[in-house]
Amino acid sequence: MFVNRSWAFLSMKKIIVITGGSRSGKSKHALDLASAYRDKGFIATAEPTDDEMRARIELHRRERDASFFTVEEPIDLVAALKSLPENTEVVVLDCITVWLANLNYREKINDGTCPEIRDLLDILNDPPCHLILVTNEVGMGIIPGDSATRRFRDLAGSINQQLAEKANEVILTVSGIPMKIK
Secondary structure: OOOOHHHHHHHHHOOOEEOOOOOOEEEEHHHHHHHHOEEEEEOOOOOOOHHHHHHHHHHHHHOOOOOEEEEEEOOOHHHHHHHHOOOOEEEEEEEEEHHHHHHOOOOOOOEEHHHHHHHHHHHOOOOOEEEEEEEOOOOOOOOOOOOOHHHHEEEEEEHHHHHHHHEEEEEEEEEOOOEEEE
């Protein structure tokens, strides 16, 4: 019996991980990729904890147009994904590293994991729509001087590896230039 596998490929949900350093153009590239879709969502993980972070959040709001359905969720990314309108074709999730910092700040992470991390990794096995995950590459700089920061850097590196393994594409941005590495 002949099975047309091209239809199965077309229905697969694509996962793209965009990584890079601070202010490297990750978010801009994610928004550019998502702009090709009609029904798009944006999940923001940052919390307005101080004036500088409020300014960053406002800048990101201005960078995306009104066509994005936005959910602001600092902890439960799976619930945020499930709250999107049913017709959502693509979601930009910005940013994994900020989300990990939120989990870490709330002392939810034990031995490098927690239910929220496991739930996100699980949903990536069958995502509800195309996903563009923005994350920071934090392991290419100076070795942190304290153990808590080294543990966070190691956690972010470990999670980024797991995301990259599940992703169809991985893009590294450097000085505003996206480079496909997977």
